[in-house]
Amino acid sequence: MPLTRLIVQQFRNIKACDIELSTGFNFLIGPNGSGKTSVLEAIYLLGHGRSFKSSLTGRIIQNECDELFVHGRFLNSDQFELPIGINKQRDGTTEVKIGGQSGQKLAQLAQVLPLQLIHPEGFDLLTDGPKFRRAFIDWGVFHTESAFFDAWGRFKRLNKQRNALLKTARSYRELSYWDQEMARLAESISQWRSDYIEQMKVVAEQICREFLPEFDIQLKYYRGWDKDTPYQEILEKNFERDQSLGYTFSGPNKADLRIKLNGTPVEDVLSRGQLKLMVCALRVAQGQHLTQVTKKQCIYLIDDFASELDSQRRSRLAECLKATGAQVFVSSITESQIADMRDDNGQVFHVEHGKIEQG
Ligand SMILES: Nc1ncnc2c1ncn2[C@@H]1O[C@H](COP(=O)(O)OP(=O)(O)OP(=O)(O)O)[C@@H](O)[C@H]1O
Ligand SMILES: [Mg+2]
Incomplete structure (x- = not known):
């Protein structure tokens, strides 16, 4: 079920980000260390309650901050927009809110946001x-x-x-x-x-x-x-x-x-x-x-899309993902690597020093 908005605060190098998303393709473009994987990690946290990179909460909370927030809005099966959010503190306390209700379990996050992650260590x-x-x-x-x-x-x-x-x-x-x-x-x-x-x-x-x-x-x-x-x-x-x-x-x-x-x-x-x-x-x-x-539609998170793939294989994967009609987040260092995937429904975000701007 697609996300329509994403708010990330105090997560790795992202101080504050608030973006409107496409329900189709969302591209995160930026140089090494800019925060592309961190955005995907934040979405993954929203769907799983944990990171795919570190099991230690202290590693994902921004240095010198006490807590992180990842919030958003998603479309439910009736196409209604509902809020969803997770807050994690350094002492390990986790709070999950879905549809305005607090105290929700992590498994409920997974029910609402089924995610598939494809990343270089995968x-x-x-x-x-x-x-x-x-x-x-x-x-x-x-x-x-x-x-x-x-x-x-x-x-x-x-x-x-x-x-x-x-x-x-x-x-x-x-x-x-x-x-x-x-x-x-x-x-x-x-x-x-x-x-x-x-x-x-x-x-x-x-x-x-x-x-x-x-x-x-x-x-x-x-x-x-x-x-x-x-x-x-x-x-x-x-x-x-x-x-x-x-x-x-x-x-x-x-x-x-x-x-x-x-x-x-x-x-x-x-x-x-x-x-x-x-x-x-x-x-x-x-x-x-x-x-x-x-x-249910799942959301695909594809980190470092271009790595290991030649342009023909990249196009084949892009076509296959497009045919699913699902929401897809793709990170890439340059725009040229995602040229084949772009269409009118896609949204490009430029990532630099932890700032995410609509392109
Ligand atoms: N807890 C933290 N607080 C602040 N900054 C952090 C924290 N953890 C990691 N960082 C920094 O945040 C940045 C995150 O980089 P990220 O992995 O998202 O980059 P990327 O755009 O995916 O780069 P690449 O193209 O190399 O994969 C890095 O510069 C890293 O040093
Ligand atoms: Mg990365």
Whole structure:
């Protein structure tokens, strides 16, 4: 759901910014260190309650200030403009306000502003450990299955309790009561994830074929334990191993999305530009699938758009994003790099020393 206005105060090098946004493309143009990524980071904070660059609030609040504010207005599904805002203080206090109501939860921010971030460090989705791909899957499940958020939170709490119990338990009987609920949750979580991947991969495979026609992509969900054994049985069977490890080895917290191209892991095959295209394809696919299922539009944040991509690939990505009809924020050092993407609906902002001016 697009933002129509953005107000950022005391965030990194941005002292104060108040801009009217396009519901189509918004371009942030400026030299190194001017504040382009910081604007994207501020929007991300508004949708997630945290930064994508630092987990320390003190790093994102402007030096010598005690708090930061990111406010805005967004269009809801009935095209009504509503206010949204987050305030963070140095002691970690966070306040979220949506539609004039205070005390809202961070998960509600995510419901209102589904975001897809594409940035230069985003290759970790393809090249690093499974936690990045789990986060990718769970973004989609969170937005399409309303019971997921609570079930996953409850599973994580039970898993923590189980790991503590493993250290003291003398026999499996001491765990079996807890394991019943953990197994029930694990089976549901896994089913939702699997259903989500099955549906979303149709869109993803199609976009990947457009972006990387030379490869045949395969996406396969791994649920985190043997596919033929109920989770309850796994927990019981692996009790001794889990006890010697001091934690529960198998489960939905080990799930992964295995991505192969012509049968080979992606990181062994793709160049850096191709990796970027693949990340873009997967993220755009998630956004498109979200719109198909829920009618919600997500907002795309694309940091350092031009890096790694030649002009032909840049145009292809731009066309694909335009076709989604979604709101897009693009940062770039020069205007020439975004020339292909500009249209009458687009809005250019010049960023310099933390000042953002409409161009
Ligand atoms: N807490 C803070 N308070 C004040 N300034 C900060 C803070 N954190 C970072 N900065 C500064 O804010 C600027 C933010 O830069 P940002 O990453 O947004 O630049 P950019 O325009 O994306 O540059 P590039 O093109 O190099 O990616 C940097 O100059 C950085 O030193
Ligand atoms: Mg930057």
